[in-house]
Amino acid sequence: MxxxxxxxxxxxxxxxxxxxxxxxxxxxxxxxxxxxxxxxxxxxxxxxxxxxxxxxxxxxxxxxxxxxLEAFLDLSDQASREAGAQDAYVIPDTGDLAADLKAVLRLTVDQLKDPRFEAPSRALAAEGVVNEELGRTFMTKLLEPSLQLYVDRVRAAQEAGQVRRDIDPRIALELWVSPLAQRWLQYTGPISYEYTDTLVDYALHGIAAR
Amino acid sequence: MxxxxxxxxxxxxxxxxxxxxxxxxxxxxxxxxxxxxxxxxxxxxxxxxxxxxxxxxxxxxxxxxxxxLEAFLDLSDQASREAGAQDAYVIPDTGDLAADLKAVLRLTVDQLKDPRFEAPSRALAAEGVVNEELGRTFMTKLLEPSLQLYVDRVRAAQEAGQVRRDIDPRIALELWVSPLAQRWLQYTGPISYEYTDTLVDYALHGIAAR
Amino acid sequence: MxxxxxxxxxxxxxxxxxxxxxxxxxxxxxxxxxxxxxxxxxxxxxxxxxxxxxxxxxxxxxxxxxxxLEAFLDLSDQASREAGAQDAYVIPDTGDLAADLKAVLRLTVDQLKDPRFEAPSRALAAEGVVNEELGRTFMTKLLEPSLQLYVDRVRAAQEAGQVRRDIDPRIALELWVSPLAQRWLQYTGPISYEYTDTLVDYALHGIAAR
Amino acid sequence: MxxxxxxxxxxxxxxxxxxxxxxxxxxxxxxxxxxxxxxxxxxxxxxxxxxxxxxxxxxxxxxxxxxxLEAFLDLSDQASREAGAQDAYVIPDTGDLAADLKAVLRLTVDQLKDPRFEAPSRALAAEGVVNEELGRTFMTKLLEPSLQLYVDRVRAAQEAGQVRRDIDPRIALELWVSPLAQRWLQYTGPISYEYTDTLVDYALHGIAAR
DNA sequence: AAGTAATCGAGACGGTACGTCCGGTCTTGAA
DNA sequence: TTCAAGACCGGACGTACCGTCTCGATTACTT
Structure with missing residues (x-):
């Protein structure tokens, strides 16, 4: 507003x-x-x-x-209206958590590479790092709603017995979201479908030997 | 340079x-x-x-x-010289990967909250988001060396049979490093020992039910 | 401008x-x-x-x-408005050319010694020496109008038969104006009523024996 | 020492x-x-x-x-050494004051138009206008010696009965030197042989009708 | 002939001012 | 009232020179 x-x-x-x-x-x-x-x-x-x-x-x-920030919010709204409010903005629930997460993350990868989005979102993220108020707004208005979708999907998986009950979904989602975000924001590594697929696998099953 | x-x-x-x-x-x-x-x-x-x-x-x-950037590099050098090159700058190997990671991450949490470091590193990180050249330099000079320590520790754990052989350590470390980094950089959540401990647990054993 | x-x-x-x-x-x-x-x-x-x-x-x-330059022009305008457009800004015509010139030059001497005028006009003159464009503007806007008054007065004297018909008034006036200007600008000698009176006498009657 | x-x-x-x-x-x-x-x-x-x-x-x-200033003094010395120390640097005495003055002034006109001299002497003159110390040095070292030559020549003319005894030669010379100097310095008019000849005539015989 | 002290070319230094850009405020006249 | 336009005060930008200050490397006078 x-x-x-x-x-x-x-x-x-x-x-x-x-x-x-x-x-x-x-x-x-x-x-x-x-x-x-x-x-x-x-x-x-x-x-x-x-x-x-x-x-x-x-x-x-x-x-x-x-x-x-507003311009970007507006752009996102437009994009989601164009997309008919499915696709990236609801996480599918096919019963297979791994597949669902991988699918959504692949869409995110596409979006991160879309030049229409890249410059402004990078700019906002940067400003948000240094300007706490903007950072929190950016977080609240843009990130949090998307993250909530993951929380919901993880909760559903918990209901279905596919995810341990003691897992905090808000933290769990960071296992795949944050690595992707950091590679994108800070150029700490390349971004690809293979990469996000790997993240999901590691996050679901851990890296420890069993 | x-x-x-x-x-x-x-x-x-x-x-x-x-x-x-x-x-x-x-x-x-x-x-x-x-x-x-x-x-x-x-x-x-x-x-x-x-x-x-x-x-x-x-x-x-x-x-x-x-x-x-240089001022910060200099500050880091000083700090590491003061610390005698132990502490945060080598990851212990007690044989217990989880404990070792948790210990190091607790030190990192302390450092992230040290006001001497907070403002300049946040500033650099922010500028690095928007200025690709600086971002890569920041990454190469400051982040990468620290991350390499995790790579080494995870490799050792693989040798010891505690981590699956097919795991890519460079990706694995992002499971705990990136979430912490993102919370700190983008104010996406609070930072605490408990949080980093949790991250290590999730990363090692996954969130999936077994 | x-x-x-x-x-x-x-x-x-x-x-x-x-x-x-x-x-x-x-x-x-x-x-x-x-x-x-x-x-x-x-x-x-x-x-x-x-x-x-x-x-x-x-x-x-x-x-x-x-x-x-503009500030000084403004100052001159103010001064002339204050003075009610008599004094130095019109050369009297009493019929006695020598007396009239001496009177005006005495006023000029006073003005040259007025500290309000001295610094800026000296500054402008100096800059005008080295900066041709400004020099010509200074000349056109400030000097020429004053000199024209002498031209008019000398012409009147020619009409009255007091000055030879073949004299060029524009050159004649330099006989008293330039010496005064040079002494003032270049510190080539002291300035006084006596001096300007002498200049007028020499200029009118020449230095040659008769 | x-x-x-x-x-x-x-x-x-x-x-x-x-x-x-x-x-x-x-x-x-x-x-x-x-x-x-x-x-x-x-x-x-x-x-x-x-x-x-x-x-x-x-x-x-x-x-x-x-x-x-020094560079210019050096240049002048060189020039006078080249010229064999006659020409412009001594005023001839043929017995005809008008002719002698006109001859010297024509040489001066040539020199004022010599591009080797113009820029530096203009520069020094300008600085001298605003910087009193330099102005006086410029005056003492460069101008005064030349002016003294006129004083001498006028005195000789007085001895010869061609110039009135009550004339102050130091002031008399300003009748032709200053107008020329001002036209050159302040762009107040063109410089030519005809102009300097006229100045000499006016100065010697005055502008008043006889 | 060797020693030594000043000057030399070079250029980094603490500064001041330049002329430009832009931030955020204020004013004007048209819609 | 809002708007486009843009002048205003302020302050930082990155540059150009100022005059001072080292730094070796000559260079010329002493011993």
Whole structure:
């Protein structure tokens, strides 16, 4: 939700807000981040590209990161609407946990490599590392909902007796999500279907000899 | 490695470099990042605090991130020299893999919470997310050597028959390292001894019912 | 004339110009030149003293000399408005050319010794020596109008039969104006009423024996 | 003999001075002033072009202006040595004052238009306007000796009964020298033989009707 | 002829100012 | 009121030079 960045200011009258400007700003912000990277994306640049006054940005958002976060949320919404709200946004339950996780992770791999998503999400993640407030928002708004899907799927597997009852699903999911996230974010290794498949196997059965 | 950021410029004569200035710059950079955070740390600020001309920074480093990377490497070296190269920098091999990993991870948790390290390493990690070159340098110079220790320890466990032979140690270590890293970097959850202990258990034995 | 010194830039919108800033910049520039001299007057110094952003100076003027030229023109305008457009700005015609010239030159001597005028006009003259464009502007805007008054007065004297018809007034006036100017500018000698009186006598009657 | 840490100048040991460096510095200074103008001539630039350390300049001169003054004096000496010390440097006495003055002034016009002299002398004159010390040195070392020649010639004319006895020669010479100097320095008008001839005529016989 | 002290080329250093870019605020006139 | 436009104050950027300060390597005078 857009909020004025000086909280004591009178909230602008949202009803009069120009939808066209908002869209133009989202587009300009995403395009600039993709083209020149996050640090060289400036508010002035976004305003100029969107054909919008700077004040129109400052009126509705508090920072570059904030603009980008919303733009990205909007992009995700669009994408999920296009995709008809299945696919990546619900984890299938075929009864085979390993297969289901592998399938979803392969979709995630595809998305991480989609250039439309890469620049802005990387930018947001980076800013979130250093800017705690944004980090938590990013986490809450974007990551947590996706992670919750894994929690649900793991719980279902517990019900089905496929996962130990004493396992905490919130931690379990990190066994495959975090490695993938880190390789992507920090260039600590290549990303592939084979890699995510391996992660699922290790996570499910452990690495210890039996 | 310090290198002039305009690559066509004549390399400065390193022999004449002022050791005192270099130290002062490291100290100032780390202190500022700790005090005001990465984005509000400026080259001018570092120069002023170090009692140094700006040009002395630009002569030897190409960017704020570069200064900080070196300063941090230097800090790590110091720390490891102080610690006499035991502690966190070699993984014990008591024969009990789980116990050894838990012990090392507890030290890592301590270090992640050490305020001396937190601000600069977070800053570097963030910049590394968005600046691929720095990211890879950060990875190569700082992360990889630590990860190699895990690789070695897991290999030893494989020799001892405690870990399956078909496990790739480089991937295995991500089961505990990446979740911890992500929680720390992206505020995706709290960090504690209990948490890292749990990660080790899940990683070793898997989450699947047996 | 204010003009952006990068001629390909869009001209700033003069209607929105802050009159307050302009005045503050004039005042600061003149004060600084008077206090610390031209070479130690800096754009940063003017901006700081005027309580103005540097960009506001760069937006409207192309150089320190340009600021000072305008400031000085403004000062002259003010002075002449105060003086009610008599005094030094019209040469009297009492019928006695020698007396009239001596009277005006005495006023000029006074003005040259006025500390409000000395520093900036000296500074401008100096810059004009080395910077041809400014030199010509200085000449056209400031000197030429004053000189024209002498041309007119000499012409009147020619009409009255007091000055030879074949004399070029534009050259004649240099006989008294240039010596005074050079003594003042280049410290080639002291300046006094007696001196200017002498100049007028020599110029009118020549130095040759009759 | 030279004390190392005196509060005054250390007074370097001139006997050890490198003649080659001095020449190189003169040449570089004059060339740079001619090529890029006085303000963009820098000590660093002179040192680099002369293939000399900066300290070698600071050891022997106190400022850019000082270097240039000496370089110019040296150039003048050379020129006068080349010219065999007659020509422009002694005013002829043919008994006809007007003719003699016109002849010398024509030589001066030539010299003012000589590009070798123009840039450096203009530069020095400009600096002299704003820097009183240099101005007086310039005056004393360069101008005054030349002016003295006019004083002598005018005195001779007084002896010969061609110039009134009550004329002050030091002021008289300004009637032709200053107008020429001002036109040249301040671009207040064109310079030609005709112009200087006219100045001499006006100065000798005055502009008043007889 | 060897010793020694200053000068030399080179260039790093602490600084100051440059001219530019952009952040975030404020003002104007059109819609 | 909101909007596009953009001037405004402020502050950091990366660069250019300032004048000072080492550093060997000559170089020229002493002994």
């Amino acid at each position: 857009p909020k004025p960045h000086a909280p004591d200011k009178p909230a602008p009258h949202a009803a009069r807000r120009s939808e066209k400007s908002r869209r133009a700003i989202y587009d300009a912000a995403l395009a600039l981040v993709a083209e020149v990277g996050y640090p060289r994306t400036t508010i002035e640049g976004i305003a100029a590209r969107a054909g919008v006054g700077k004040q129109t940005i400052y009126r509705w958002w508090s920072s570059k990161a904030d603009v980008l | 310090p290198k002039p950021h305009a690559p066509d410029k004549p390399a400065p004569h390193a022999a004449r470099r002022s050791e005192k200035s270099r130290r002062a710059i490291y100290d100032a950079a780390l202190a500022l990042v700790a005090e005001v955070g990465y984005p509000r740390t400026t080259i001018e600020g570092i120069a002023a605090r170090a009692g140094v001309g700006k040009q002395t920074i630009y002569r030897w480093w190409s960017s704020k991130a570069d200064v900080l | 204010p003009k952006p010194h990068a001629p390909d830039k869009p001209a700033p919108h003069a209607a929105r110009r802050s009159e307050k800033s302009r005045r503050a910049i004039y005042d600061a520039a003149l004060a600084l030149v008077a206090e610390v001299g031209y070479p130690r007057t800096t754009i940063e110094g003017i901006a700081a003293r005027a309580g103005v952003g540097k960009q506001t100076i760069y937006r409207w003027w192309s150089s320190k000399a340009d600021v000072l | 030279p004390k190392p840490h005196a509060p005054d100048k250390p007074a370097p040991h001139a006997a050890r001075r490198s003649e080659k460096s001095r020449r190189a510095i003169y040449d570089a200074a004059l060339a740079l002033v001619a090529e890029v103008g006085y303000p963009r001539t820098t000590i660093e630039g002179i040192a680099a072009r002369a293939g000399v350390g900066k300290q070698t300049i600071y050891r022997w001169w106190s400022s850019k202006a000082d270097v240039l």
